[in-house]
Amino acid sequence: MRITFHGTLRIYALLILPLPAIIFVGYLLPTLGVLGWSFSLPEPGVQHYANIVDSATIHTVIWRTLRICLLTTLISVAIAYLIAYRWRFASGRGRQFIELFVLLPFWLSMLIRAFAWLVLLRNDGLINQSLMTLGIVDEPLALVRNELGALIGMVHFMVPYAVLPLLSSMRQIDDSLLKAASSLGAGRWATLKDVFLPLTLPGVAAASATVFVFSLGCFVTPALLGGGKAAMLAESVYIQMFQLSNWGLGAALSIVLMLMVAVSAVVFGKLVGFGRFTGRTV
Amino acid sequence: MSTAPTVTKIASQNPASAKYVPRLDLAKLISYLGMLLAAFFLLLPILVIVPLSFGDQRFLAFPEGTWSLRHYAELLNSAWLSSILQSLGLAVAVGIVSTALAFMFATGIWLEPRYRTVLTTVVLLPMIVPQVVSAMSLYYLGAKLQLLDTLVGVGFGHLMMALPYSLIAMLVAYSRLDINLYKASRSLGAGLWMTIRQVLMPNVRVGMAGSFFMAFIMSWEEVVVTLFTSGLNVVTLPKRIWDGLRYNLDPAIAAVSTLMIFITLIILLVRIYRHKTNVDSPGH
Numbered sequence: 243m244r245i246t247f248h249g250t251l252r253i254y255a256l257l258i259l260p261l262p263a264i265i266f267v268g269y270l271l272p273t274l275g276v277l278g279w280s281f282s283l284p285e286p287g288v289q290h291y292a293n294i295v296d297s298a299t300i301h302t303v304i305w306r307t308l309r310i311c312l313l314t315t316l317i318s319v320a321i322a323y324l325i326a327y328r329w330r331f332a333s334g335r336g337r338q339f340i341e342l343f344v345l346l347p348f349w350l351s352m353l354i355r356a357f358a359w360l361v362l363l364r365n366d367g368l369i370n371q372s373l374m375t376l377g378i379v380d381e382p383l384a385l386v387r388n389e390l391g392a393l394i395g396m397v398h399f400m401v402p403y404a405v406l407p408l409l410s411s412m413r414q415i416d417d418s419l420l421k422a423a424s425s426l427g428a429g430r431w432a433t434l435k436d437v438f439l440p441l442t443l444p445g446v447a448a449a450s451a452t453v454f455v456f457s458l459g460c461f462v463t464p465a466l467l468g469g470g471k472a473a474m475l476a477e478s479v480y481i482q483m484f485q486l487s488n489w490g491l492g493a494a495l496s497i498v499l500m501l502m503v504a505v506s507a508v509v510f511g512k513l514v515g516f517g518r519f520t521g522r523t524v
Numbered sequence: 525m526s527t528a529p530t531v532t533k534i535a536s537q538n539p540a541s542a543k544y545v546p547r548l549d550l551a552k553l554i555s556y557l558g559m560l561l562a563a564f565f566l567l568l569p570i571l572v573i574v575p576l577s578f579g580d581q582r583f584l585a586f587p588e589g590t591w592s593l594r595h596y597a598e599l600l601n602s603a604w605l606s607s608i609l610q611s612l613g614l615a616v617a618v619g620i621v622s623t624a625l626a627f628m629f630a631t632g633i634w635l636e637p638r639y640r641t642v643l644t645t646v647v648l649l650p651m652i653v654p655q656v657v658s659a660m661s662l663y664y665l666g667a668k669l670q671l672l673d674t675l676v677g678v679g680f681g682h683l684m685m686a687l688p689y690s691l692i693a694m695l696v697a698y699s700r701l702d703i704n705l706y707k708a709s710r711s712l713g714a715g716l717w718m719t720i721r722q723v724l725m726p727n728v729r730v731g732m733a734g735s736f737f738m739a740f741i742m743s744w745e746e747v748v749v750t751l752f753t754s755g756l757n758v759v760t761l762p763k764r765i766w767d768g769l770r771y772n773l774d775p776a777i778a779a780v781s782t783l784m785i786f787i788t789l790i791i792l793l794v795r796i797y798r799h800k801t802n803v804d805s806p807g808h
Contacts, residue, residue, distance in 0.1 A: 253716055257632030258639075261625045261687065262646050269650055269684050272661040272668075279664065321562050328559040338796050343563045345796075347570060349788050351745045353765045354781040358569030360773060361576060361584070368572060401566060430551060459654025462747050466769050476656040480751070483663070496660045503654055 276493045283490035290494035300478075300495075307474040310389065310464070311457040314396040319449050321397070322404035323442075329405075330412040348402035356466040359395050360386060363467075387469025395467040396457060403456060404449040411445025444514065451510035458503050475499045570785055577778035584775040595779035604764065604776055611761040614675065615743040618682045622690040622739035623732055630694035630731075631724060635706065644695070651688035658685060659752035666753045673755035681749040686739035693738050697731020 280290055294300050329340045347355060362368050363386035370382040385391060415438065423433045461476035468474070473481060476499060482492035579585045580592035598604065629647065633640050650658050662681040663672070671677030705727065709719040725732075747762045754763055761780070768774035 251636070254632050254636040257628045258636065258643065261629035261691070262643050264625065265647050265649065265684065265687065268665060268680060269658070269661060270646070272665040273653075273657070275664040275668070276657075276660045321565070324555060324558045325562050328555060340559075340563075341796055342792060343566050345792055346785075346788060347566050349792065350570065351747075351762065351765075351784065353745075353747060353762055353769065354573070354777075354784060355569060357765070357769055357773070357777050357781060358573050360769065361572060361778075362569055364773075398566065398569070401562070430549065459656060461654075461656050462766075466766075476654060479656050479660065483660070483752070493660060496654075496657045499654055500657045 277497055279489055280491075280493035280497050283493070290491045293491065294494060294498060303473060303475055303478050304498075306389070306472065307458065310393055310396065310472070310474060311454055313393055314400055314457045315450050315454045317393075318397045318400040318404045318453050319408075319446060321401050322408055322449060323446065325401070325405050326408035326412050326445075329409060330415075344402050344405050347398065352399055352462050353466075355398060356395055356463055359391065359398065359467055363391055363394065386467055387471060389468065389472040392464040392468035392472040392474070395463040396460060399460070399463050400453045400457060404453050407448035407452060408442065408445045411442050411448070415441050447510070447514040451507070451514065455503055455507055455510070458506065459499065475502070573778050573781045573785065576775070577782040579775060579778070581775075584773045584778060595775045598776040599779055601776075603759075604761075604780070607759050607761045607764040608780075610675070610758065611744055614679050614682060614760065615740045617679055618686050618743040619736040619740040622683055622686045623694075623736045625687065626690040626694040626735050626739075627725075627728070627732060629691060630698050630728075631720060633695075634698040634701070634703075644691070647691055648688045650684050655685075655748040659749045662749050663752040672753055673757045675758055678750055678754050678758045678760070679743075681753050682743040682746050683739075685746055685749055686742040689738040689742055690735040693734035694728065694731050697728040697734070701727055 281288065325340060325344060329337055332340060360367070364370070365382040365384075367385075369385060370379075373379045374382065385394070419437060419441075420433055423437045424430075428436065459476055460474065461480065464472060464474050465477045465480070468477070475495060479492050479496045479499065482488045482495060575586055576584060577595055578591040578593070579587045579595065580590050599608070629643075633643065659681075662684060666672040666677045666681070669677070671680070701724070705723060706719060709723045710716075714722070745762060746760070747766060750758075750760050750763050751766065754760065759767075765777050765780065768777050
């Protein structure tokens with residue numbers, strides 16, 4: 243079908259290849275280099291991986307990472323579900339309002355958001371000052387520069403990411419299905435629980451997968467709001483590299499992080515079934 | 525960007541079916557309340573920054589009585605200004621290179637989709653891999669080529685992070701283009717380059733703008749790769765903010781944040797308003 247002439251294929255290659263080539267040389271090869279570092283610095287061997295398997299400190303970091311990510315996923319998907327649900331049944335103006343308050347933080351730099359939470363949550367911050375003025379607490383609550391602070395910042399960061407897949411699954415639900423349920427005698431709650439919720443489960447799964455996998459690699463938000471006391475895997479890579487100058491261990495930790503992301507992506511994929519994202523039409 | 529098609533599609537869906545509106549009751553009231561709380565949670569931290577930026581103290585504080593622009597004046601001080609200019613320059617350069625590469629690739633793959641899946645996956649990798657891992661790779665590259673803490677080295681890192689987003693914008697643009705356009709142009713005697721320049725480019729120019737915009741934003745906001753690959757010479761705006769957040773809360777951050785909030789807000793309002801008009805017009 244295609245109109246071809248001599249040498250067309252070479253011209254296509256000229257168009258196509260620069261981009262993959264630059265990614266290959268500038269990104270993939272260096273990644274192999276990092277893998278090499280993890281086995282060769284400061285001396286050849288698997289000592290860093292043995293260390294990761296044995297060290298209680300690193301286990302604490304890994305468990306903390308998984309714990310924070312799991313909590314972040316649960317809380318942000320729950321909040322996002324509520325937002326998406328109200329969006330689904332909102333009028334034009336209501337939808338615009340919801341889109342605005344979801345997208346404004348979404349497009350704002352994570353540094354700016356971390357800054358805002360530091361201002362709000364620190365000891366002499368707005369929340370603690372208000373609580374103390376109202377006499378609810380005597381001492382400022384430790385809201386930031388700990389695990390709680392990291393969690394709050396991460397949830398705030400992830401809610402918009404969870405909203406988007408939920409919106410797309412909810413807008414596929416035909417109004418007539420819900421009408422049918424209610425005209426067959428299902429109450430509001432039954433309609434929600436037996437009709438609406440099951441239809442949105444693929445969206446919930448997609449949102450959870452997005453948030454969990456994304457959270458695993460989070461660095462900036464937990465580093466700033468956790469204040470070093472809630473170091474997650476990504477932050478510990480940075481600490482090993484630039485505070486302890488242990489390049490080998492830093493490299494090994496980043497490889498472990500990459501594997502964890504890959505494994506959770508595959509697990510989520512299997513759990514949900516890729517077909518449910520694409521194949522199903524309601 | 526990603527919500528653009530969403531909003532348009534929703535309104536045009538199921539025009540025939542009757543609208544289902546849950547009756548007002550306690551449960552609905554609670555869900556409204558929950559949504560307002562969520563809105564409060566999402567917006568509160570952003571709204572708090574704005575008054576802080578007009579504080580009249582040397583340190584970060586709410587303005588008491590008099591509002592002042594001293595923190596904005598601080599932005600014109602050489603260190604902040606040079607960071608802003610450095611970030612702007614990097615973002616524009618990354619945007620141009622990234623758009624050019626993405627345009628070439630998307631055009632080629634649209635004309636010859638044989639290895640589309642595998643090649644596209646390779647290019648999208650920096651978007652999927654955790655940023656810290658990408659930062660390690662780019663640190664390795666910078667160390668090997670002695671490009672750490674240079675504009676070229678940091679810019680190259682930004683480019684790697686920006687390319688996937690740039691490419692997605694281009695691929696979306698091409699997915700809406702009919703291949704017959706190309707065939708018609710060629711059968712009328714236009715050469716490949718002429719077709720690309722005079723037929724394809726004008727048709728994907730919105731995608732090119734989106735591609736540039738995405739790359740610009742990715743570079744402008746890039747933190748993690750910059751932290752790994754820069755030092756004392758290259759201090760982009762996000763790097764300066766990061767330093768200011770780590771050691772003390774520099775009030776100039778409130779001023780620069782407020783500016784960013786207003787710019788983002790204006791762009792969003794325009795986009796949301798434009799969607800509404802798009803939705804209303806038939807045939808979109």
